Structures are given as structure tokens and as C-alpha cells.
Amino acid sequence: MASGSTSNGNESKIEETSPDLLKNTPSNIARLEDEIEQCKGREKYLAQTRSPSDGGDVRWFFCKIPLAENELAASVPRTEIVGKGEYLRFGTRDSLAIEASFLQREEELLSCWWKEYAECSEGPTGRPSTSNMLDGQVNVSSLEGGLSTKIYEVEEERVGIPVKGGLNEVDLVKRHSFPVYWSGENRRVLRGHWFARKGGLDWLPLREDVAEQLEIAYRSKVWHRRRFQPSGLFAARVDLQGSTLGLHALFTGEDDTWEAWLSVDASGFSSIIPLGANGIKIRRGYSTSHSAKPTQVSA
Template sequence: MANAEVTNVLVSAGEDMPLFSDISGYNPVEEISPDLLKNTPSNIAKLEDAIEQCKGHQKYLALTKSPSDGDDVRWYFCKVPLAEKELAASIPRTEIVGKSDYFRFSMRDSLALEASFLQREEELLAHWWKEYAECSEGPSGLQAIGSSTSCYQYDELYALEEERVGVPVKGGLYEVDLTRRHCFPVYWSGENRRVLRGHWFARKGGLDWLPLREDVAEQLELAYNCQVWHRRTFQPSGQFAARIDLQGTSPGLHALFTGEDDTWEAWLAFDSTSFSFGGGVVVKLRRGFSTSGSVKPTQDELRQQKEEEMDDYCSQVPVGHLVFMVHGIGQRLERANLVDDVGDFRRITASLAEMHLTPYQKSTQRILFIPCQWRKGLKLSGESAVENITLDGVRGLRMTLSATVHDVLYYMSPIYCQDIIDSVCYSFLTMYCCFTRVCVYICYFLFH
């Protein structure tokens, strides 16, 4: 997947690493070295070096020495999944991402996503702006997303697209489709989550720098490259600044740039009539990610930190044991979610490992827990007959019984017992094949 430019950088980074595609008779299961999966400083340096050598990265470097300037790009994913056939460009509907709406990918995952993005930047941006145009509000005032034509537009955009290829993140449990900007699970059927590339950030009512939506960040980047602060004039409010009107969902959206090359600052304003540095309609801007630097992190910050530490740990330590978590009855109930249960189990085992395992034991290998949702795709012939004879007045009770007690009866039945066993075995085989593919793909992405 890597182009020749990045390939040469990764291969010549210091270690004699054979390319998998050049090995005749290569067996991906037998010849993978655990060191290839580690998030070591040398491997991180290879990704950083690959990004630095990309021609597309040069335009994102800091051009000034201002404290508001930087070139650290971070990637985020939305906590709330997208609706079926909802375009990623339709959210967020505000220019600044909500503080608790998005999680940050770990450093290694962000580097991997950025390296892959820079290799196909023109193609990905062209597709992204095409999708964004489908979500924009037209002259008639009717927005595409949420209308009756949204499904048609989604199908039209992806009608000719083949199976998507994702960049592995979060220890290989998820992949990111950079074309659609989706984060999706690898081993189970789940919803797509919006992925956002954070390049410009705003500080809104706190110490955290929150990413701006890509369309607003692109306009600010254009103004930055033109160094608009050199064309400052006196504004009606009395400020000596360069005003840039921005296209966004909020009326009167604009940015003001002040200062010189090494001292420039920028603000985002949501009111076209007035501008006040002390008012609530103005937020400070910066280019490139920066930590809040707070001595007392909030609960969201602590959760974000733990999430990144877990992802970094999964990248540092190879998988030594693969465990399929198989559910029993009740998975068809509305509030039953095996994925969340396995996530809780994974966090509990991580806490126990911190207390009872030595640093050497934790750094040698880790356990990968994968939920086996064998019941989700299994349709038994007897279920449709039960649904047809169920009265409306007892439908809720019947659904509860069908999702719990009936599964026991189905398994004890000679007619459906083998169907259940086949579904479990097929789920095992499918997930194991995905596991071998993901491990090879991670190595291939890092070193080829």
C-alpha cells in the first residue's frame, strides 16, 4: 500500500528488515517476528521519519515561530456511531468538536493514519470534498443529509467502490477507512464511527484544545499560508487585525489574525456585528495539536489518557494468547451488548495484570479478547413461525422468552442443535482468519 517514497524511508531506517513481498514461499503465520508489532522508539521514529520525508507533509510544517503555530496533526474518532448510510461529512454540525464527543487516537495510531493519508492525500481530499458537497445546504435551503435523497446520494458515491481497505488501529481491533473516514470493527459486525483529522484547534471555555471541522480548518490553513496578518486593518470594533470570512454552519463566522510572523495569534468569532476578546462569542485558535497542561485533569481527560495508554500498550506488546469470548443466551435482547461486555472484561484483566504481573511479564505478550457474536446472524426456521402466531398484547414477553429460554430449547433440539454449533464454529474460523490478516497487515504497513 505504501508508495516508493515512503517505502525507501522505512526500509533504510536502520534495521535489515526483509520485505514480505520479496520472500518466496512466505508464510504469514510462521515468519512474523513479535518485534515488528512493538511500539518501540525506533518504530515510532520510522513512522515520523516517513511522514517528514513525504512531500505532502512539507506544507503542514510550521512556517513561523509563533506560540500559536505547530505541525502536530492528531486524528480523532466519534463516540456516537453513524446512522445507516449517513455520510461522515455531515457531522459534526458545529465548527468546533464537542469536548466529550470525540476520542483521540493514540500517538502511534495517529502517526500511522497520517502517514497513510499523506501517501494518497490528493485522492482522499478530492473524495472528501465531493462527499462534503453532498452534505452542504443548497439554494433551496434543504440539506441533503436527513432528506429522502440521502440514501440515494450515499449509494451513488459508493456504487462502484470495491471492498474498503483500512489502516489498523487500537491494537488491530479496529480499522480506519480513510476514503469514507470511517472507523469500523474488524472481528465483529458493528457501526461505523466518524473519523476526524485535527489540524487546527480551538480553546472553548476551558484549557483543552478541541479540533475544528475539516472544512473550517482548510480555510484557516489557506489564510495561514497567505500570511494574512500582514494585511491587518482597523476593524469596526477598533482591533487592528486581518479579518477572514469563513464558510460554515454558524452565521457570521469569521477569523481575526493579529500580530507579526513570530507573534501572530488568531481568534474564531461567531458574531458578524461585534468582536470582543472578553465576550463569549470568541475562541482562541492555534495551528497544530497541543496538550492542555492542566495540573488537575478532568474525568474526560483521565479517561482519554487511559484509552491512549491501553492502545499504546496493545501496539507495544505482541499477542501471545487469542481468546474468543462466547456469549450464552439473551444476546438478542435490546440492551444486550457482548462487545461492551468484552470491553469491560478487557479493562478488568488489564487492572489485574497491573497488580499481579511483573513488568517483564507484561512486556512479553498480551491477551487479545474477541467477542464471538454467533447468535447475531443466525436465523432459525422455527423463529419465524413463533413470530407469526404471537399476539400483539404479549409480543414483549414473547420476544424476551424467544431471546432467552427458546435458545436453550433450540440447542437441546436435534433439529437446530447442529445449526447453532455450525454458527459458533463459523464465527471462530472467520475471526481467526481476520486475526492472521490483521497481524500481517500491521507488519506490512510499518515496514513495507
């Protein structure tokens, strides 16, 4: 099935109909890498510092467990860091194809995504909804008539980005992966931009709402405003709105040496995010696992 994605800038349409173009080959990977480099939106995701924690490798993942009927993709995962083994990476060619289409329609797709996220966001226990974090990106009050009804209308034919050799397609508006040739279930698709290493060697993707807040802090070079924390660590603290009460990030170092950790206040649910001495190490951009048997295997 053909995949069409339209760029707001030049109204160009990309179609991939040949089975050979769907294979995970060096030539296809190189072609898609070049296509991504031509996208205007790509530059802001490249590494802006020389820190070992900085990178521009964005990866796409899909959930092993299908979504329930009428379940919004933005409602999962319910933890800020995806569970080990719960999400699998798309193959290199597929991930690049998804990212190329995403960058060409980024503004439109993010608008749809944050609206859906605002609809299903509940916030941490004891706090109001986190939808107010999106005030600068989407007017929540404009959500009328129930977004889920519009998003999940039954369609006679769904057209997305071909993956897995054309057996599945990805709908970037709904962030679904679905089978093409048979009636199957929708699986949540997640864009991995910030990653955490939680008690192991694998870098696990952070949920998009948390990654977006970290990206804003990163672009403002928040580590320049570091101060002594109650723990004695000389760091800049960034309070994060999510499903865990007291969640925050700590940035240390200079431009070329900055490092960051996720942490939770003592009053938070530390059982949800087990912490080390400073918290959970996080990084910008994907890094390969040092494990002999990584759980986030390419698929």
C-alpha cells in the same frame, strides 16, 4: 489484517502484519515519524513561523458516537468546533500511522472527501449551500448519480489501516473507523490540524472545512493585511463559510507573534459558539492540554 496504501509517486505498498508493529512503543513511533518526514506532502504542514500559535502536529480523532446507517461522515460534526468529550484522540502510534497513509494518498483522499462534503453541505441558515467554497478544489457539477450510493456500497471485505492493536481499522476514503473481527458500527474519523480552546484548557479540533479555510489564510500571511475592526481590534478578518452565520477569524500580530480567534457577528448564532472578549482562541497544530483531567484523552 494487512493494511495497504499506495503512493501515487512511487507505487510503494506499506503492509503491517506483525502485531508488534501495531503496539504504541517508542520504536514504532520513531519509525512512523521518520516515514512521515519522508513524505513530500509533510513539509507544507510544518510550522512556517515562530509564533507560539503555530505548529505542525497533526492528530487524528474518532467520534464516540457511531454514525447512523447511511449517514455521511462529512455531515458531522455539525458545529465548527467539536463538542468537548465527543471525539477522542487516537494513540500516538495509531495517529502517526493514519497520517503517514494520508500523506501518501493525499490528493486522491482529499478529492473524495471534498466531493462528499459538497454533497451533504447545507450551509448556515438563511444562506445557500457552502459547496461553492470548494469550486477551486472540486467541480461540484460533476457529482452525478448520488455519491453516497457509491461510497456506501456493501463490501464483502474492507481493508484499512490497523489501529487499536489490530482490533479496528481506519478507512481514509470514507473517514470511518470500524471493527475487524465482529460486525460493528462505523465511527467518524477526523483529521485535526487547527484547534480551538473553548472555555477550558483543552484544545479541541476544528472541523476540516473550517481548518482548510484557516490554512489558506495562514499560508497567505493574512495578518499582514490587518486593519482596525469595528471592535477597535487591529486585525485581519477572514470570513469563514460554515454552518454558523457570520463566522469569521481575526488574525493579529506579525510573523513571529501572530495570534488568531474565531468570532461570530452579532447577527450570528452566538449561542452555538460562546465568545470571550475577542472570541475563541485558535492555533495551528495540536498542543497538549494543561488540564489535570483532559477530556480529549488518547485512546
